[in-house]
Amino acid sequence: MVHRIDRMAIALPQPNNPSPNDAAAVQELLGGKFGEMSTLMNYTYQSFNFRGRKRLRPFYDLIASIAGEEYGHIEVVSYAINLLLTGTTKRGKDPVPAPLANGTDARNTYHFIASGQSALPVDSMGMPWTGANVFSSGNLKLDLLHNFFLECGARANKMRVYEMVDDPTARTMIGYLLVRGGVHVVAYARALEKLTGVEVTKLVPIPDLSNDAFPEAVKFQNEKLHLKMFTFSQNDFAQASQIWNGNHPEDGQPLEFIQGSPEGVAPPDLDEEPQLNAPGADDFDPQMFMDVAKKMGVKM
């Protein structure tokens, strides 16, 4: 089961220039083949499907912990998209002046037609995310090798979207995910080392460019976020620490294992968009709910 917390991994700055085409490019990091939907669902299914976990417990715990983190990654990419889309149409209730006219020039018109100017599980070309992106062979060595490859591919995509989009909202999110994805690259490399003796960490970084080239990533590395593995569980998955130990292969600093999740911040409160009727429900009276809650003794 998952214990959900109404907190987001990091604070995102407001965009300097809201842009539906920037948002469309960022969609690749959510619903693309190497996006966060893929990492989330790969590790989630591999953990559900893990056979022989008594004998191989540290590997099960590692995959399950990382699956927990990926939920927060789809969240932070989605909010980056939502913030980039906010302010790209004219706010108001009158449909006659065509308040959504800007949507016709946007590469992804689903953002204006199929959603309330918000993220969808699609890639940068609007193709829906698919379960065909999940690899769960049941063979531990093969699955770990796949996960290492997936994280390196994800890293390449993040770097390219960074080079396409210079808005601080997108770049802060990408800087954070480069650092955290880097943790997952090292985690799967170390898991393969423990399992086989092959020195996989000698391959990193892939692509060759270090995270040090990205100022937004350096900020998170200064907070030592490239060294920390979280279980995303109060009591479970502790044996992942048998894999996440030693020193970081790039800067030699000691790796840190943390039972639990990072503190996070409150997610952005997205304003209403009346021209999209989002959320609508204009005649809803919140005072009525407050009165009922009061009668029932619910603290609001």
Ligand code: MN3
């Ligand atoms: Mn991720």
